[in-house]
Amino acid sequence: MIKQISLFFVLCVFVSMNTRAQVVEDFQPSPVNQPGSAYPQVNSEGRVRTQIMAPDAKSVQLDIGGVKYDMVKDENGLWTGESAPQDVGFHYYQLNIDGASVPDPGSLFFYGACRYGSGIEVPSDDQEIFAIKDVPHGHVHEIWFPSESTKTDRRAFVYTPPGYDKASSERYPVLYLQHGYCENETSWPVQGRANFIMDNLIAEGKARPFIIVMTYGMTNEISFGGLRNFDIKPFQTVLIDELIPYVDTNFRTLSNQENRAMAGLSMGGFETRLITLNRPDVFSYYGLFSGGVYKSEELSEHENLKLVFMSCGSKERPDGVKSAAAELKSGGINAEYYISEGTAHEFHTWRRSLHQLAQLLFK
Amino acid sequence: MIKQISLFFVLCVFVSMNTRAQVVEDFQPSPVNQPGSAYPQVNSEGRVRTQIMAPDAKSVQLDIGGVKYDMVKDENGLWTGESAPQDVGFHYYQLNIDGASVPDPGSLFFYGACRYGSGIEVPSDDQEIFAIKDVPHGHVHEIWFPSESTKTDRRAFVYTPPGYDKASSERYPVLYLQHGYCENETSWPVQGRANFIMDNLIAEGKARPFIIVMTYGMTNEISFGGLRNFDIKPFQTVLIDELIPYVDTNFRTLSNQENRAMAGLSMGGFETRLITLNRPDVFSYYGLFSGGVYKSEELSEHENLKLVFMSCGSKERPDGVKSAAAELKSGGINAEYYISEGTAHEFHTWRRSLHQLAQLLFK
Numbered sequence: 001m002i003k004q005i006s007l008f009f010v011l012c013v014f015v016s017m018n019t020r021a022q023v024v025e026d027f028q029p030s031p032v033n034q035p036g037s038a039y040p041q042v043n044s045e046g047r048v049r050t051q052i053m054a055p056d057a058k059s060v061q062l063d064i065g066g067v068k069y070d071m072v073k074d075e076n077g078l079w080t081g082e083s084a085p086q087d088v089g090f091h092y093y094q095l096n097i098d099g100a101s102v103p104d105p106g107s108l109f110f111y112g113a114c115r116y117g118s119g120i121e122v123p124s125d126d127q128e129i130f131a132i133k134d135v136p137h138g139h140v141h142e143i144w145f146p147s148e149s150t151k152t153d154r155r156a157f158v159y160t161p162p163g164y165d166k167a168s169s170e171r172y173p174v175l176y177l178q179h180g181y182c183e184n185e186t187s188w189p190v191q192g193r194a195n196f197i198m199d200n201l202i203a204e205g206k207a208r209p210f211i212i213v214m215t216y217g218m219t220n221e222i223s224f225g226g227l228r229n230f231d232i233k234p235f236q237t238v239l240i241d242e243l244i245p246y247v248d249t250n251f252r253t254l255s256n257q258e259n260r261a262m263a264g265l266s267m268g269g270f271e272t273r274l275i276t277l278n279r280p281d282v283f284s285y286y287g288l289f290s291g292g293v294y295k296s297e298e299l300s301e302h303e304n305l306k307l308v309f310m311s312c313g314s315k316e317r318p319d320g321v322k323s324a325a326a327e328l329k330s331g332g333i334n335a336e337y338y339i340s341e342g343t344a345h346e347f348h349t350w351r352r353s354l355h356q357l358a359q360l361l362f363k
Numbered sequence: 364m365i366k367q368i369s370l371f372f373v374l375c376v377f378v379s380m381n382t383r384a385q386v387v388e389d390f391q392p393s394p395v396n397q398p399g400s401a402y403p404q405v406n407s408e409g410r411v412r413t414q415i416m417a418p419d420a421k422s423v424q425l426d427i428g429g430v431k432y433d434m435v436k437d438e439n440g441l442w443t444g445e446s447a448p449q450d451v452g453f454h455y456y457q458l459n460i461d462g463a464s465v466p467d468p469g470s471l472f473f474y475g476a477c478r479y480g481s482g483i484e485v486p487s488d489d490q491e492i493f494a495i496k497d498v499p500h501g502h503v504h505e506i507w508f509p510s511e512s513t514k515t516d517r518r519a520f521v522y523t524p525p526g527y528d529k530a531s532s533e534r535y536p537v538l539y540l541q542h543g544y545c546e547n548e549t550s551w552p553v554q555g556r557a558n559f560i561m562d563n564l565i566a567e568g569k570a571r572p573f574i575i576v577m578t579y580g581m582t583n584e585i586s587f588g589g590l591r592n593f594d595i596k597p598f599q600t601v602l603i604d605e606l607i608p609y610v611d612t613n614f615r616t617l618s619n620q621e622n623r624a625m626a627g628l629s630m631g632g633f634e635t636r637l638i639t640l641n642r643p644d645v646f647s648y649y650g651l652f653s654g655g656v657y658k659s660e661e662l663s664e665h666e667n668l669k670l671v672f673m674s675c676g677s678k679e680r681p682d683g684v685k686s687a688a689a690e691l692k693s694g695g696i697n698a699e700y701y702i703s704e705g706t707a708h709e710f711h712t713w714r715r716s717l718h719q720l721a722q723l724l725f726k
Contacts (some may be wrong), residue, residue: 034478034479035477035478035547035583036477037478052463052465053462053463053464054460054461054462054463055461055462056421056422056461056462057420057460057461057462057463058419058421058461059419060463077462095465097417097420097460097461097463097465098417098418098419098420098421098460098461099416099417099418099419099420099440100415100416100417100420100423100460100465101416101468102415102458102460102463102465102466102468103465103466103468103472105464105465105466105478105480108479109466109472109479114398114399115397115398115400115468116397116471116472117468132507132516133516134509134516137506137507137508137516139504139505139506139521140504140505141502141503141504141505142502142503142504142505142552142558143500143502144495144500145500146497153495153496153497153500158502165613165614165615166612166613168531168532169531184398189505195505220398249529250528250529251528252528
């Protein structure tokens with residue numbers, strides 16, 4: 001019995017030491033830190049480490065990916081701690097200081113989880129798809145468009161491709177691109193890096209230059225449990241009757257169905273699906289990123305449909321996307337699917353999905 | 364003696380009650396809160412009140428205007444506290460939780476004090492100058508321009524007036540507008556609300572439509588004490604040799620001296636002064652907002668100078684600005700000054716200054 005206990009004790013110490021030894025000490029500052037901030041950092045395993053001065057605190061935790069990791073205080077009151085390895089790509093996170101949930105002051109802030117809060121970038125093998133390279137850059141316009149139906153002026157971001165402002169007469173196709181639940185119109189142009197993905201694809205000759213319009217999908221006023229009762233009409237009115245006419249008046253667009261696409265991530269895919277089914281006359285390209293699938297019978301009367309694109313992370317339900325694409329193809333519809341390897345329901349899946357879809361649009 | 368003590372005690376209680384009674388209970392959520400967030404709030408006296416759940420904290424403080432105000436915990440662990448009355452306009456602030464300085468998760472975040480952190484808006488009588496009204500809105504373009512001298516692609520924000528994207532041939536004058544020390548290129552288009560100030564002036568017919576370009580002034584890498592040794596050359600090169608040519612190529616500008624202005628706040632005024640003195644051939648309108656003054660002898664060889672504009676808050680040193688304007692006028696220079704009533708070295712002074720200057724430019 002004593003022997004067994006001793007063995008168990010030795011084993012526990014070994015496991016504990018081994019766990020410590022497994023943290024690879026090659027941490028680097030996250031590229032989305034505040035200017036000049038050394039923390040948070042990420043190592044080659046994808047562990048996130050951060051620090052904060054809190055000399056009088058009893059408990060500080062790093063809260064990421066749904067798990068809270070205890071941090072440790074040194075003699076100066078500086079707390080340090082790290083997470084388990086995270087998937088590649090972008091993650092929202094926060095700190096808990098004696099029970100208060102607050103942003104980490106070391107990181108930049110991003111709109112997700114229904115609030116502006118901390119974000120971190122875990123390096124990926126394909127991160128150069130959204131890097132800021134020495135190539136011609138398009139512009140991201142912040143616009144405010146009038147909305148009769150909501151009695152407000154509403155914000156959208158509009159990406160125009162490199163050379164748009166120089167070219168005085170060229171007209172461009174348009175992708176309307178929606179964020180997910182608890183995100184907003186900043187999510188695609190900021191953490192989604194839609195503009196840099198496009199700049200790089202255009203520089204490589206892999207995508208036709210087009211305009212991207214990103215606005216708030218009015219998704220966040222409902223409870224997520226209330227999704228079945230979600231009424232698409234208010235947003236459909238803003239998008240179809242107010243935003244599209246504003247964009248077609250104020251930008252040099254090709255303003256017909258054949259040159260108009262709609263895509264969205266997660267609940268933005270849900271919205272894309274509903275709006276394209278309600279209004280088969282408006283868009284010719286449909287994209288659902290981790291946002292459901294179409295059945296061919298739903299699309300039987302969609303006359304000018306050029307492409308259905310569906311995607312998700314390999315850690316989501318890739319089989320559903322694959323079988324839906326096969327079913328659409330068997331129904332005579334041009335369908336493509338994409339599975340993001342090693343990622344879940346997060347922004348890296350959706351950056352990669354945009355990178356794929358953009359190469360297929362308007363060709 | 365006992366009588367004296369009693370009197371003192373009664374007096375203290377009275378003062379204490381009276382102090383409490385002085386807090387006017389008409390607090391309203393700040394307009395720059397996170398979506399759906401009830402706190403922070405501001406009352407008609409300009410007091411800031413905020414709340415945060417921190418059940419295990421020993422001490423929480425509201426840190427605003429250089430003063431830390433103790434907050435009080437209720438039985439549920441919710442801390443509440445308020446500041447003394449603040450000047451009208453925009454203020455940066457933070458919370459201190461058991462010694463940790465963190466953003467208030469209830470507010471939106473703004474770049475100032477050398478980091479993105481919390482901000483609050485204290486209502487002012489003239490806040491409609493920057494309100495989002497039902498008028499035509501210009502666009503704020505996020506652009507990335509190549510910079511040989513720094514071997515980077517650099518970000519700027521470009522305001523184009525309403526109708527710019529519709530009008531296919533009209534060309535516009537340009538104002539280059541700089542932020543202050545520990546701010547960046549987001550400060551003018553976000554908390555400065557430069558775009559809404561312009562939209563409203565143009566709608567009222569009070570300003571000629573022009574373009575505004577806002578980039579990072581490379582101010583924050585130096586220590587503030589090192590200002591005397593500040594070398595303007597790196598930023599002057601970026602601005603004059605790289606950004607201006609990019610803007611003149613990519614936007615429909617009137618690309619000559621007579622249609623080009625430079626202005627800046629605080630250290631951005633200091634930069635404006637140095638650059639306009641080094642390069643009298645580039646700009647015809649100079650604006651210093653809480654950012655120093657010119658002497659007429661310095662400008663004796665500035666041949667195409669149309670206007671010198673100097674301003675500050677009434678709580679700064681208005682006499683210096685007034686006497687400098689008088690001295691310039693006596694030297695035959697078209698000089699104007701503006702004093703922002705009731706404000707100090709903060710963004711409301713500078714919003715009002717832009718509102719004044721914009722009405723004088725390019726006329």
